Amino acid sequence: MTAAPPAWIEIVVAVLLLASGVLSLLGAVGMLQLRSFFQRMHPPALANTLATWCAALATIVYFSALAATLVLYPWVIVILLAITAPVTTVLLARAALFRKRQIGAEAPPPLSGKT
Amino acid sequence: MSPLFSAAISATLACYALAMALATLRLLRGPTAQDRVLALDFLYVNGMLVMLALGIRYASGMYFVAALVVAMFGFVGSAALAKFLLRGEVIE
Numbered sequence: 001m002t003a004a005p006p007a008w009i010e011i012v013v014a015v016l017l018l019a020s021g022v023l024s025l026l027g028a029v030g031m032l033q034l035r036s037f038f039q040r041m042h043p044p045a046l047a048n049t050l051a052t053w054c055a056a057l058a059t060i061v062y063f064s065a066l067a068a069t070l071v072l073y074p075w076v077i078v079i080l081l082a083i084t085a086p087v088t089t090v091l092l093a094r095a096a097l098f099r100k101r102q103i104g105a106e107a108p109p110p111l112s113g114k115t
Numbered sequence: 116m117s118p119l120f121s122a123a124i125s126a127t128l129a130c131y132a133l134a135m136a137l138a139t140l141r142l143l144r145g146p147t148a149q150d151r152v153l154a155l156d157f158l159y160v161n162g163m164l165v166m167l168a169l170g171i172r173y174a175s176g177m178y179f180v181a182a183l184v185v186a187m188f189g190f191v192g193s194a195a196l197a198k199f200l201l202r203g204e205v206i207e
Contacts, residue, residue: 020127021126027157044157044160052164066174074167088197092197
């Protein structure tokens with residue numbers, strides 16, 4: 001645990017972390033700039049998927065180099081987000097659709113036949 | 116830890132902070148309630164990413180547990196708020 005990891009490990013981890021930061025920033029800019037709510041739902045998925053994958057991969061690489069064995073537990077966060085993020089997205093989309101229809105705003109029509 | 120690596124982590128944290136500031140702007144401005152819930156969910160994910168970056172910065176595994184807890188509570192909060200917007204109550 002005391003020995004510092006070699007330089008190339010630090011370079012890989014730094015590149016992954018910077019990619020994660022830039023992707024997360026991109027998601028925030030998109031969420032601020034897009035016009036309608038259904039468009040705004042998309043950019044945060046960038047932070048949920050790619051940014052989190054990059055950060056978790058950086059954690060895996062760094063702690064594997066520190067411990068000199070394969071450390072895979074940071075991937076639990078990716079699995080957790082892969083399960084939870086779609087649930088939140090679908091619930092929010094349905095809530096937005098319901099509220100839009102209730103106030104009579106322009107909303108996508110229901111599917112043919114069933115509601 | 117080399118100074119370049121330390122600077123890279125600082126830049127990453129700055130990116131996360133800027134993203135959280137933009138999301139806060141959307142949270143305050145958001146025309147509808149669902150915009151605010153979306154921004155709050157994004158803030159939670161960014162807080163989790165900050166925890167992961169800090170864990171690398173201080174080479175400590177405890178930050179990973181904090182990140183896991185933040186991710187889990189973020190999901191519970193967002194799902195409860197979305198359910199409230201959908202039905203008017205959380206638990207029926």
